[in-house]
Amino acid sequence: MVTDVKTFLNSPRAATARLLVAGLIAALTSAGWTGPARAENELERLWGHIWGGGKKASPQTSPPPAATTAAPAANAPTPLAKPAQPAAAPAAQTTPAEPAPAPAAQAAPAAVGPSVPVALPKVQAVSDTLVVTGNAEAVNAVKLVARVPGYLEQIHFQDGQIVKKDDLLFTVQQDQYKDQLQQAEAQLAAATAARDHARLEVGRYTALLKQHATSQVDVDHWVFEEKTAEANILAAQAQVALAKLNLSYTEVTAPFDGQMGRHLVDPNNMVGGDGGQPALAEILQLDPIYVVANISSQQALQIRQNLDQRRLSLDELHKVPVEAALSDETGFPHRGAIQYVAPQIDPQTGTLYVRGILRNPDRTLLPGVFVNIRLPMGKVLKSAVLVPQIALQEDQGGRYLFVVDDNDVVQKRYVQLRETVGDLQVATSGVARNDRIVVGELWRVSPGMTVTPKAATLDAVQ
Numbered sequence: 075m076v077t078d079v080k081t082f083l084n085s086p087r088a089a090t091a092r093l094l095v096a097g098l099i100a101a102l103t104s105a106g107w108t109g110p111a112r113a114e115n116e117l118e119r120l121w122g123h124i125w126g127g128g129k130k131a132s133p134q135t136s137p138p139p140a141a142t143t144a145a146p147a148a149n150a151p152t153p154l155a156k157p158a159q160p161a162a163a164p165a166a167q168t169t170p171a172e173p174a175p176a177p178a179a180q181a182a183p184a185a186v187g188p189s190v191p192v193a194l195p196k197v198q199a200v201s202d203t204l205v206v207t208g209n210a211e212a213v214n215a216v217k218l219v220a221r222v223p224g225y226l227e228q229i230h231f232q233d234g235q236i237v238k239k240d241d242l243l244f245t246v247q248q249d250q251y252k253d254q255l256q257q258a259e260a261q262l263a264a265a266t267a268a269r270d271h272a273r274l275e276v277g278r279y280t281a282l283l284k285q286h287a288t289s290q291v292d293v294d295h296w297v298f299e300e301k302t303a304e305a306n307i308l309a310a311q312a313q314v315a316l317a318k319l320n321l322s323y324t325e326v327t328a329p330f331d332g333q334m335g336r337h338l339v340d341p342n343n344m345v346g347g348d349g350g351q352p353a354l355a356e357i358l359q360l361d362p363i364y365v366v367a368n369i370s371s372q373q374a375l376q377i378r379q380n381l382d383q384r385r386l387s388l389d390e391l392h393k394v395p396v397e398a399a400l401s402d403e404t405g406f407p408h409r410g411a412i413q414y415v416a417p418q419i420d421p422q423t424g425t426l427y428v429r430g431i432l433r434n435p436d437r438t439l440l441p442g443v444f445v446n447i448r449l450p451m452g453k454v455l456k457s458a459v460l461v462p463q464i465a466l467q468e469d470q471g472g473r474y475l476f477v478v479d480d481n482d483v484v485q486k487r488y489v490q491l492r493e494t495v496g497d498l499q500v501a502t503s504g505v506a507r508n509d510r511i512v513v514g515e516l517w518r519v520s521p522g523m524t525v526t527p528k529a530a531t532l533d534a535v536q
Contacts (some may be wrong), residue, residue, distance in 0.1 A: 208367030
């Protein structure tokens with residue numbers, strides 16, 4: 075292709091040839107057969123042949139390999155088919171180069187922002203609350219001990235097992251206590267027989283006394299024997315009850331539904347008796363469970379002020395709700411009621427002890443774990459603005475959300491937050507009741523972006 079072009083360009087019409095070469099190179103470039111840099115080098119090389127007396131191009135401007143130029147060479151004779159009309163050739167060859175800038179000349183359509191769901195915040199009355207950090211405590215924690223001395227015979231539970239009330243946990247040696255019970259029952263039988271005999275004799279001697287066949291002294295003696303036997307029966311009955319009680323103490327059972335700790339004494343060890351015998355194990359009641367906290371004296375005074383200095387009765391106190399959450403939980407899923415409030419401020423810490431009781435069927439709360447406790451302050455916010463927690467984000471500046479203004483432009487708003495109500499949270503600043511909050515597709519928006527808001531409801535996004 076290059077040789078044909080050089081032959082044609084050796085004609086006297088050099089200016090026309092220059093235009094022709096420029097058009098040809100532009101056509102090849104727009105058709106994708108060569109790059110702009112290579113086209114410029116080829117143009118310079120051709121003009122070097124024309125004006126330089128046919129000097130060969132330097133290696134840097136040598137033509138590309140045949141494989142590269144083979145495709146455009148097949149189409150090269152097309153612009154050279156009419157050599158008798160060289161003046162018209164440049165116009166014909168420059169035509170393909172003109173469509174390239176045509177798209178830029180057309181007016182670009184207006185950009186449409188991404189469609190994002192927006193919703194208005196919810197406005198409702200919310201009780202003012204106080205959130206403090208506290209701990210969970212077992213309602214009952216009992217150390218199990220042997221109440222009678224003897225050797226520990228058997229353990230009937232696995233460490234950490236969930237047990238029911240009256241489940242058998244330990245068995246202490248029983249032989250001696252069974253014998254003691256049998257002995258007491260024998261004494262009771264003897265006392266009963268002695269009473270029956272004395273009662274019979276009283277009747278016999280009373281009849282003889284009426285016949286003047288015996289003395290009053292004999293009658294009084296058998297009356298005494300009868301009453302003594304009755305007293306011995308009572309004593310024997312007490313010994314039987316005591317023997318049964320000691321025998322029952324050889325079986326240590328669960329005092330309530332709860333979870334066992336590990337056993338602290340192995341079988342065949344001596345347990346019970348005096349002298350500070352060690353506990354056999356510990357059992358904890360986890361459902362229900364206590365949550366306890368200490369609030370400052372200032373907070374306690376603020377609560378009383380909100381209640382108009384009125385002290386709650388015990389029944390009213392037990393109806394006050396309390397909510398708790400672990401550090402990795404959202405909201406306050408554990409709910410219960412106040413169970414106890416200390417009657418005085420601790421002078422050493424300046425705090426007031428508060429205890430609530432919650433249901434804990436899944437044993438999610440364990441004794442000793444730190445929990446966030448939410449208590450009512452006795453004050454109601456009548457027109458609180460609530461925003462969905464799903465719309466909240468956080469950076470170094472704090473918690474924020476995206477709001478779409480009247481021009482459909484996204485704004486970043488930092489907010490001050492307070493208590494949560496379900497999946498919503500009270501915002502005290504940064505957002506108004508008429509603001510359109512972005513509640514979805516948060517990854518698609520950024521401050522200053524124009525979007526297409528799509529109306530949604532808070533119920534639909536929760």
